[in-house]
Amino acid sequence: MDLNLRKAIMSNVSGNSANDLEATIVDAIQSGEEKMLPGLGVLFELYWQQADEAEKTEVLDSLEQAVNKQ
Known part of the structure; x- marks a missing residue:
């Protein structure tokens, strides 16, 4: 079975407003749920x-701070 996960996720969020995307996130x-992680990954990839x-630098700095607080 050939499942293109990126394509499926894009189809699910295509046309969503900022509010819809925020609700999804x-x-x-x-x-x-672990099954939600690929969708978040696709959204991050698009960004x-x-x-x-x-x-990118701002995001990386924020991520660095977040992972070091764990």
Whole structure:
């Protein structure tokens, strides 16, 4: 079976508003379900691909701080 997970996730979120995307992200985090992680990864990948270097640096700094607080 050939399942293109990225394509399926993109199909599910295509046309979503910022509020819809936020609800998806919050739900995925609050549910704590492992099956939600690929969707978050695809959303992060989309962000990363369009982010400029300053935005990437800001995200990396925030992630560094977050993972070091754990």
